[in-house]
Each structure stands twice: as structure tokens, then as C-alpha cells.
Amino acid sequence: MIDHDDSADDAAALLGPDGPFARELPNFAPRAEQQAMAQAVQHAITECETLIAEAGTGTGKTYAYLVPALLSNQRVIVSTGTKALQDQLYFRDLPRVKAVLGTRQKTALLKGRANYLCLYRLDQTVREGANFDKPQAAQLAAIRAWSARTRHGDRMELAEVPEESPLWPRVTSTPENCLGVECPFYDDCHVVKARREALEADLVVVNHHLLFADLALKQEGFGEILPGAQAFILDEAHQVPELAGQFFSQSVSARQLTDLAQDALRECSGVTGAIGLLLEPVEALQDALRQLRLAMEPLPVRGPFQLMDARADVHEGLHDLCELLAALTDLLASQAERSRGFANVHERAAVLGERLERITESAGEQDVRWYERFPRGFVLYATPLDLAAPLRAMRERTQAAWIHTSATLSVAGSFEHFARQLGLDDPQTLRLDSPFDYARQALCYLPAGLPDPNARDYTERVLDAVLPVLEASHGRAFLLFTSHRALRRAAELLAERVSWPLFVQGTAPRHQLLEEFRHSGHGVLLGAASFWEGVDVAGEALSVVVIDKLPFAAPDDPVLQARLEALESQGINPFMGWQVPTAAIALKQGAGRLIRDVHDRGVLVLCDPRLSSKGYGKLFLASLPPMPRTRELGDVTAFFGNTPAGGQA
Template identity: 50%
Template structure:
């Protein structure tokens, strides 16, 4: 086994082969710890601050290991970058030849059977969908992978995708007439033979929860599972170890019944509309939720007469559909699969109607859809049980795992108490290149004039800033208000979340060099803009989760029942980690500089504010906006006496 530290040294192959590669002690320390954990078959948690180079630090020992390693990333974008860019780069530098596979969730691959079914009903589609279907049919004849990411001209939110991809609910498995041509099957077979398999957290958790068949045999064969962007895992695990039933699943079922009757029972035209009552019941259920909060505890609405009637009608529509299909379900694989889905949905509705200890039942509505959830309050035991059944070696890494210098919060949420822990600070010179501005005179965050005050406080900095400015908000309402106030007052591009796709906005932001980008929610992490294009980050308030969130509300009640403080055990640690993610957008390269402004006076007036500051990189603190503006104008060369 090659020494990972030596491979990443000044004399190592990466320094010789990769232009611009600079050895970093922190990166070597991490690589050594990962290599040792794999050798010892131990679990390891590594917080690696921005600039450590954690990707290379785990790829080098992974590629040096003589065995199978699974790497899971936070998003499909990072997954593609790791597979198409980072892995080939490090492999060539090390001179190793290993089999590498990229595996995504089934909804990312074409389903040939469903494509044929959709082609049969093409005349009933809108002209837009017909055009997109024609593109998909042409592409299907040429693609080797079946990965729908190749169809770049079809929008991500196109209604075609659910028609030509499969879910665990509607996949026919080995009974599918197109089984031998299935891209999901091909991708999984390739993964079976690979030394390094790149997946994402959604797929990892779905299969850990045994929701997928045909993949469960891959995970136990791994010598090590490496989790990048591991801070996302606790919340994602909460989703995947829970259960849900939504309008999309039910509407897809109704449509699939119609398609399968046309295909497998064409002599029974009276059943071609069999799914219509279910479609109507789904629409009526969504109407019954109209006027209620967008999300809330099921117990708050379960006894309302309109909800009771809509729930009962949904149940009866599924029963009626089951009875109609009973005489013909054995005619074909598709009809049989639909019948099984109906039975599963009926069983789920029966479970949901009963109180469940350790779980919170809640609903969520969107403009035209809804989802019912049964979410576990604590996933530590679930995750720990599945993890220990797979492999003893798990590597968890992220730039944001600790709170106040410790990772106990992360350990407890996933049941990782026996794991080794290792914390590496960023190698960037924050005291020299960055400043933390904490304005003292802003109103309280719950003051109606707070957002307007944030904009006025940010304006002089934006004007003084020769580079780009990134404003992060904890709510879309505040973001929209700020955008209206800001646009008439700045003479540079203003880019706002949801006015264009995320990647397009980021591309425009980088190219402009001095633009103002306003983001919320998903923009708090994963934004990697280097150099002068981003030199000012403004955060409107400490990102505490809404106390009205039904899952958080139930967890807080559970905490209190155990005699624990829900604020210190739940709300504060999660807010600290999210703030660290937002702050991490500022310095991305050794040559970067900039100002981080946090516009929440509680960070100075409340005792818990010290924990937030302690969790951030060590930056000199400014109270004066003029000093911060001068720091930006001077390109980071602020005289020591100025702060």
C-alpha cells in the first residue's frame, strides 16, 4: 500500500503531473487518516476546512487500496464532477488503472418500457410534450448509458420525465418486457464489476433502507464507503427512513392503469377510464387542503370534515380501482404491477390513519400537489443498524460538521459514537484575507424594517466592492423584498434566485465579475465562485429553522419530554452548521479576499452568539462599515490600524 502522505507531497506524483498542485500539510494529514481507517476497517469523521483539498485526500487512499470503495456525494452535480474530472485526474497522476462506475438513482435513467407506453399515447400529449418525446425517441436509439442528463435540451421540470423514467413503485423488474435493455440494470451490472463506484446520498440511503432491489448486494461488498458533504446526511436520512405518499404517485398510478389496459386488455374498453375516479379523488384531496398552511402536523387537520371526506374518498377510489382490476390483473405484467401498487397504497393509508410512536405525521402542499409524510423523530438507531450490517469502514467528511469546536451533534444524529474523529482547519490565512463585519445598529431580525435596513447597510459595501457581492437570505420573502429595494439603487447586474436556473445564474455571476447575486435556501451551500467574482457575502440573519416546521416541532417536544433543552440540542447546532456553509462561500482559493457581513444583532447581544463566532474561521471582527468598505477597495490590503 503506497503511503498516501508521500503521494501528496512535493516529491509525489501529483506534484509532478498536475499543473498548479501545491502540497498541503492538512491534506496529507487527512489522506493518512483515511488510509489508516481503511486499513483498520474503522469509521472516521473528518471535518476538513475549506482549502484542505478533501477530495484528493480521500481519492488517493481510495485508489491506492486493493479493494472496492464506494464514494457518495451530496448532489448529482458533484457526482458528475468527481467521476468525469477528479477521478480520472488523480488516476492518471498515480498511474493506476482501476474500474470506475457512475451509478445514479433509477429516475435518472430512461425506462424503455415506459417510453414505449408513452409513445402509444403520443396523440393525447400537448405539442410541447410531443416535440420532447420525439427528441427522446431519437436519443434512445443512440445512447449507451441511458442517463437522461444527456438530453440537455429538455428542461429538468418537463412533464415528460416521469412518463419515460421509472420509480420503485412502477418498475416491473424482471417481469419487464424490456428487462434486457434496461439502462438501470446495465449501470448496476457495471457497478458490480467496478473497484470504485460513485453514487449520491439519495441512492445510498434509498438502498440502505432496502427500498431498491438488485442493488443491496453491492453495498456489503465494499471495503469502505466514503461520504463527502456528510453534513447533509442526517436530514436526508430522516427523509429516507420515513414513508410518504403523494399526489404524483397516485396520479402516475391512475395514468399507468390506463396505459396498461390499452396494452394488455385492449378488448375491455370499459376499463380504459378506470383510473379517472382516482385522479378526481387526488384533485379533490388537494382542494380540501386549500387555505391551510403549506405544511403542518396531520393531527391539526385530521378531524376537519372536508379532510375526513377527501381522505375517505381517496381510500374508496383505490378500493374501486383494485376491484376493477382484480378480474384482469393476471393478463399482463403491467396490470399485475399496478394491482400491487394499489394494495401497497391502501396499506399505507391504513397505517397513516393510526398514531405511530416515534414518528411525526404531517402534510405538505405545493401549488398543485400534496404529500403525506410519516417521519421518524430520530434516525440514529436506523442508520447505525444499517451501517453496521454493511461494512465497518465508513469515512464521513465535510467542511461543516462541528459546532463550537466539536462534532458531538453530528455523531449523535447518526449514532456514530464509536467512530474516530479528526478536525483540520482551513489552510487559508483568514486573519489576513478576510474580515467579519457585525453591524451594531440594525433592528432586531423580527422587525418589519429589518430587510430594508440590511439593504441600506449593504449598499455602501456593494458600491465599494470591486468584485461580486453575494446576499444570502433565510426566506424567499425577504429575498424578494431585498431585490425590489436593491435594483433601482445599484449600477451593476442584479441576479435573483428563481429568475433563471441556478447554474445559469452562477455562470452569469462569474462572467460579470462585479454582479450582485441574491439567494436563499439551496444557495447557502454548493456555490463555488473564486477570485474577484465574489468578495462580499452578506447574510441577513442567523439561519434558525422555522419553529413552525412540523418535524422540528415534534422533535422539540420530544426533547422536552426527555428533559433536554430543544434550543441547545436542536435549533442552535443546525443553525451554526448552516451559517458555516453560508460563510464558506467567501474564501475558495488561497488568493481570495473578502468581507463577511452578518446582519443579525443577536450574534453580539445573545450569549449563544459566541458559539456562532467561535464556529466561524478566525477573522478580525469589524463594527464599522467604512473600515470594511476600505478593506474591499484596497483588495484586502487594509492597514492593521484600520480595524
């Protein structure tokens, strides 16, 4: 690390008009908001404090936390919500900041094990020589060729094999099937190498999935990597409450049990007499899984465990499954000494058996037990009712600074909802508005005369209101829906009514849809949940964002229902105390797609009439950036009328 004088140790000054970033980086614009955030982050790291920092779009929050993180000379973990942002941070932003600061700190990128090629599983898949169809055989050949030249084994490097290819699960490992130090390929293992690099680094870039898997000690098996950090910086922190729920949950899926059964049979190949012993119990377990899934068919797609257990055939099926898994576990114990693979399969069976018992037997006050069923399988869960306690304990164990940042953490200026969910008692808080000029760059249109969102023809009426806006903007729009059903209906209707190219979520991978949308120039993209956040289309390709309804969480979510009941019993109004704030943060995310840089101009169309007719509508509107609002279509056409058709709107 280069010796700095006092002013150079001031993160805000370094990002200021006389600092090295302004001198050395083309297109770098000093921003007071960025400097204020850098100062707050620096203070939190030095004083080992908890900070919540909301920084509106365009603040440049990445530099605002990387600069103080690198200046601190402490070990820092930076965690992001998505792998895409993780890669952007590590390969683009971090090298620039390091170059400007002239620092030599070691940095590392660490992902979950499913992102790294497993040499043992690849070797097994090649040896088995299964009958792959042509595309899969070509993909396997590509993976083999790449495995000989890759240094990191990060599957992101191999774009020609799509992320959803069924081959990836066969050539990557899971915590359950990894052989660890017993593996013949251990010395060359990509996961081990990545972890070793992370252990030696001063700044490690991870994602929230990995962070929680590790801190919740969820068998990722490297509780030794993240401890020892003096600061944790969580970007896209608005995702943390939901993710934490997943990681402090226990679950057992039909898929895990099927994989276990198949791996048990696969291990038999080199062990005399094993197949005679195991074939029948494995087939019985697989049959019980099929029977149970069939018995669950009449049930709703998800619901509380009690609803499922109340059906006699399901209750019986669960009982059989538990018995058969216990019997198989005992048999595997007798083979555990005979091969590394059998020892591993036995251990997995024991863990799954314990979890299954906890979910089916326990009726503790602390857990919400629930199920979810899929076309070919199901998952059973036990989720803690209150996440604040385990999260607080986890933070206290680290004795580190915790910095939470995102563009969307407050509701009408208050951080209370976010802080309560995470158990953040008395945190430092900072709220920075976007430096964009929303008063000039944007317009919020609330179409008049729309029916109640529960009306049967609601989607049709929304499109009637939106079509004149699309005419004025010549397409170039995102239509965001709160349900896939509305999305499909809108796609059908629009196909007959517009001439612009339509891009519909689900018809191609997300990144491909976005790329094609950008290039089309006048596209209309229809998306649901995953398009509400993390999507960045700057410039004239996107000039309208339409949101069909306020994004309240699905009422059929058993965990949400249990949480709302618990709030009610504490004397808190669950609707105003939980549902409205959560939906307001989601709405801010969707609205945030519109203005992505200082030159963007656009119209946000909020169709839900409850924004005007209900008292809580004011809370939603107060949570959005300060832009002029109108109920007149004429104002929208005037907004776009300033420029010739197809020009920069």
C-alpha cells in the same frame, strides 16, 4: 494494481512534496492538512473504523479520500450530496488520481433510475403521439435522436433538454412503473447496465439519495449492489441527517395516486373489457383526490397530521380515499394476470394502500405523522422521530468502515451534534482548518444598529446597511436570505437602487444564474436555501457574501417540533441542543461561499444583531473560520480600497 513498496502504500507520502502528485500534476500544491486526512482515511479503511473528518475549504479532501480508497484494494462506495459533485468526482478527479497512481481498478458511476432514459417509456410516449406543443415536440425529437447514440442513457449528456422539462418523467422510469425482467427492452436497459457495471466495480461513485434508497431498501430494487463494500465514504456528510429522515420516512402523495390512476387506464387499451370495469372506480379515485385537496385549502402549508385530521371534511375525505383505493386495488387484482402492466399497477396500488393506512391509522410513538400541501396536490408522511437507531442498524449490517467528511460538521470545535444525530458512538474524529489565510484574505463585518430580525422593516434596514459595502466592492456580491419572502422583497428594492446586474434565484435555472453572474464581473446575486451550499465562484467575480439572518429552521416544521419536544422530555435544552448547532452548521455553509482559493479576498457581512446581543451568538462566531471582525464600515472600505475599482479585490 501496480506493486508498491511500503512508502508508496502510505497515502500521506504520495500526496507529499516528494510524491507523484507534486511531480506529475501541474498546479498541485502539497498541503499538510490533505496528508493528515489521507492518513486518517487510510487508517479507518484498514481498521474498519468510523471516522468524522471536517476539512476546511481548500484542504483538497477529494484526493485525501480517493488516494487511500484506491490504495486499499477493497471495494469502496463514495457518496456525494449532489449529482454535480458526483459528476465532477467521476469525470474529473477520479481519472487524475488513477492516472497518477497508475492503478487499473474498475470504477463505476451510478445514479438513481430517474437519471436514465427508459426505452420502454420512450417507446410508449412516441406511440401515444400525444399533442405536444412545439418546444416539447422538438425536445422529444432530440431525446429520440440521442437515444440512438447514447451508451449510458444518462440525461446529463443531453444539455439541450432542460432538467425541468415535463418530458423527462414520461421517458424515465420509477421503481413503481418499471416492468423489470418482464420489459421488452430489458436487454438494452440503461439502468440494468449501469447497475451491472457498479456490481463489477472496485470503486463506485453514488449520491446520498441513491445510497439511502438502497441501504434503507426503499424499493430501488438493488439491495445487492452496495452490500459487499468494505468502506463507505460520505462527502458533503452534513446533508446526511436530513436526507436520512426522508429515506426512513413513509409517504404517499396525490401525484403517486394520480399516476397510478392514469397508468391503470393506459393499460386498458390492449385488454378487452378492462375499460368498462375500471373507468368508473379510477374516476371516483381522482375525484376523491381533488375533493380532499380542496378540503385541505384552509390548512397551513404544512403541519402535524392531527391538525388535518381534526377537520371533519378532511377526515371524511381521507376515509373515502382509503376506501376507493382499496376497492380499486381489488379490481386490479382481478386483471393482474392479464398483462404485465396490470400486474405492476396492482402491486403499486397495494403498496400505496398499505402506506396510506399506516399513516392515517397509526399513532405510534416512533413516528411523526405530518402533511404538506402544494398548489395542486399534497403529501402525507410518517417520519421516524429518532434516526440514530435505524442509521446505526444500517451501518452495523454493512460491517464496513464509515467515513463522514465535509467542510461543516463541527459546532465551535465539537462534533457532538452531528454524531448524536447519526448515532455514531465513539467515532474517530479529525478537524482540519482551511489552509487559506483568513486573517489576511477575509474580513467579517457585523453592521451596527440593525433592529430585531422580526421587525417589519428588517429587510429594508439590511439593505441600507449593505449598500455602502456593495459600493465599496462594486457589486460582486452574493446576498443570501433565510426566506423567499425576504429574497423577493430585497430584489424589488434593489432593482430601484443599484446599477449592477441583478441575478435573482427563481428567474432562471441555478447553473445558468451562476454562469451569468460569473461573466457579468460586477453582478449581485440574490439566493435562498439552495445557494447556501455547493456553489463555487472563485476569483474576483465574488468578493462579498451577505447573510441576512441566522438560518434557524422554520418553526412550522412538524418533524422539528416533535424532535424538540422529545429532546425536552429527555432533559436536553432543545434550543441549545438542536436548533443552535443545526443553524451554526448552515451558517458555516453560507459563509464558505466567500473564500474559494488562495488568491480570493472578500468580506462576509453578517447582519443578524443576535450575534452580538445574545449569548449563543458566540457559538456561531466560534464556528466560523478565524477572520478579523469589525463593526466599522470604514474598515470595509479600507479593505477594498487597496485596489483600483474593478480590479482584483
